[in-house]
Amino acid sequence: MLSGKTVAQHNSRESCWIIVHGKVYDVTEFLDGGSKIILKYAGKDATQEYEPIHPPDAITTNLPPEKHLGPVEPDTVEKVVVEITDEEKARQERVSNRPSLEEILNLHDFENIAKQVLPEKAWAYYSSASDDEMTLRENHAAYHRIWFRPRILRDVTNVDWSTTILGHKSSMPVYISATALGKLGHPDGELNLTRAAAKHNIIQMIPTLASCSFDEILDAAQPGQVQFFQLYVNKDRAITKKLVQHAESRGVKALFITVDAPQLGRREKDMRMKFEAEDPSVVSKSGSEGVDRSQGAARAISGFIDTSLNWNDLHWFKSITKMPLILKGVQCWEDALEAYDFGVAGVVLSNHGGRQLDFARSGIEILVEVVTKLKEKRGLTFPNEKFSLFVDGGVRRATDVLKAIALGATAVGVGRPFLYAFSAYGTEGVEKAFEILHDEFQMNMRLLGARNLKEVVPEMVDVSNLQSHVVVPRDDLYGNNCASVSL
Numbered sequence: 001m002l003s004g005k006t007v008a009q010h011n012s013r014e015s016c017w018i019i020v021h022g023k024v025y026d027v028t029e030f031l032d033g034g035s036k037i038i039l040k041y042a043g044k045d046a047t048q049e050y051e052p053i054h055p056p057d058a059i060t061t062n063l064p065p066e067k068h069l070g071p072v073e074p075d076t077v078e079k080v081v082v083e084i085t086d087e088e089k090a091r092q093e094r095v096s097n098r099p100s101l102e103e104i105l106n107l108h109d110f111e112n113i114a115k116q117v118l119p120e121k122a123w124a125y126y127s128s129a130s131d132d133e134m135t136l137r138e139n140h141a142a143y144h145r146i147w148f149r150p151r152i153l154r155d156v157t158n159v160d161w162s163t164t165i166l167g168h169k170s171s172m173p174v175y176i177s178a179t180a181l182g183k184l185g186h187p188d189g190e191l192n193l194t195r196a197a198a199k200h201n202i203i204q205m206i207p208t209l210a211s212c213s214f215d216e217i218l219d220a221a222q223p224g225q226v227q228f229f230q231l232y233v234n235k236d237r238a239i240t241k242k243l244v245q246h247a248e249s250r251g252v253k254a255l256f257i258t259v260d261a262p263q264l265g266r267r268e269k270d271m272r273m274k275f276e277a278e279d280p281s282v283v284s285k286s287g288s289e290g291v292d293r294s295q296g297a298a299r300a301i302s303g304f305i306d307t308s309l310n311w312n313d314l315h316w317f318k319s320i321t322k323m324p325l326i327l328k329g330v331q332c333w334e335d336a337l338e339a340y341d342f343g344v345a346g347v348v349l350s351n352h353g354g355r356q357l358d359f360a361r362s363g364i365e366i367l368v369e370v371v372t373k374l375k376e377k378r379g380l381t382f383p384n385e386k387f388s389l390f391v392d393g394g395v396r397r398a399t400d401v402l403k404a405i406a407l408g409a410t411a412v413g414v415g416r417p418f419l420y421a422f423s424a425y426g427t428e429g430v431e432k433a434f435e436i437l438h439d440e441f442q443m444n445m446r447l448l449g450a451r452n453l454k455e456v457v458p459e460m461v462d463v464s465n466l467q468s469h470v471v472v473p474r475d476d477l478y479g480n481n482c483a484s485v486s487l
């Protein structure tokens with residue numbers, strides 16, 4: 001057993017040991033991956049900093065065995081005292097004073113609460129989008145340019161909004177979309193989603209960059225619970241192949257390959273967090289070249305993504321797995337048509353929640369274009385079992401979902417609302433979010449005059465204004481999120 005004193009002697013760039021979960025690791029050769037934060041914990045216990053960003057097995061799987069130096073004697077390790085700042089005390093106060101779940105009426109409420117109770121770094125990472133965050137706002141604004149044409153005098157005593165997604169039953173046409181780093185918001189991270197999804201028969205898409213390990217999430221699932229896997233393709237294809245085949249062997253039902261993120265977007269709220277987290281003395285000593293301003297949580301964790309990914313790689317994916325392949329992040333009809341011709345099982349019309357290319361159009365606007373063009377070019381009608389169209393981004397109400405269904409989507413993905421729900425209220429928060437949506441579906445389908453999703457048809461929506469981007473979303477980014485001169 002190593003003593004904490006011995007470990008503490010390896011606290012420099014020349015020799016850097018850290019402790020994670022009671023084990024000592026020599027990370028000297030890995031200091032380029034976010035070295036500042038690692039050096040801050042050189043010779044110390046880094047568990048507290050490590051946990052929100054990495055799955056438990058990240059260090060053991062990515063560090064060669066000879067760098068695993070073995071257990072440390074716990075009582076010889078100097079405790080890393082994290083001083084509780086006044087802001088943190090105030091934040092904890094807000095957590096204990098947050099409204100009860102009974103007072104939460106819609107998904108927006110979860111965002112409002114999360115903004116007040118989440119640690120700053122978590123809020124910055126979850127809420128941020130790229131550049132001026134125009135697409136972030138457009139995602140939800142686009143739904144406000146679609147109006148309903150409801151039908152009356154239909155017996156709507158019994159309405160049913162359940163559906164099947166890629167052949168699997170779901171209690172609503174909504175799935176949990178992949179969002180990274182769940183433990184930034186809650187110590188149980190993505191497990192909150194797994195537990196709530198099991199209870200409400202909702203499908204969870206497991207992110208490559210989850211805080212919990214892949215097997216932890218699978219192990220937390222109930223027998224028969226349906227889960228999908230979202231993949232960021234690794235430059236090292238052997239790692240990707242291992243991940244994909246392991247997912248298939250564990251019973252994951254579909255592979256969503258993220259195609260809109262060859263590099264993660266410039267999410268400035270997130271980047272600013274990292275920058276402000278730097279020790280000011282480091283900045284003054286090392287000057288601007290010493291502090292990597294481009295680092296934010298997003299950039300720090302995504303250097304592995306393969307920028308060379310292209311259409312030819314789909315043949316390889318078909319050779320390594322039998323899971324249905326879905327392309328997540330398709331943003332024009334031409335690519336949707338190419339995906340259909342390639343024989344994948346569907347596409348997610350998505351701009352990654354506005355976190356990638358700013359001024360990319362909303363998924364719902366792309367949906368209308370794709371349905372029109374694939375009908376014209378291939379005679380396809382939607383929803384289509386052979387080629388599913390999914391949409392995500394800005395979905396906050398059952399009415400948003402019903403608009404997408406009417407326009408041909410099989411189902412929609414929701415990201416942030418479920419993140420905010422569990423960050424503020426754990427698993428019960430996510431369950432409450434599902435209950436709110438069920439309530440909204442029942443009411444809105446009755447008012448629409450639709451007894452099941454098949455009766456939610458294109459004639460029920462007016463999209464004549466959808467493409468007129470006359471209302472440029474408010475740009476208040478420069479109101480509350482820019483470097484300011486501290487007076």
Ligand SMILES: Cc1cc2c(cc1C)[n+](S(=O)(=O)[O-])c1c(=O)[nH]c(=O)nc-1n2C[C@H](O)[C@H](O)[C@H](O)COP(=O)(O)O
Nearest residue numbers: 126177178179180207258352353392393394414415416
């Ligand atoms: C909010 C959020 C979204 C992320 C996300 C993390 C957060 C905090 N992350 S990311 O950091 O790397 O960008 C992922 C991800 O792992 N993989 C992915 O395919 N989409 C990722 N997305 C996009 C997500 O799957 C949906 O496309 C998007 O969230 C839908 O928009 P709403 O949040 O408005 O529902």
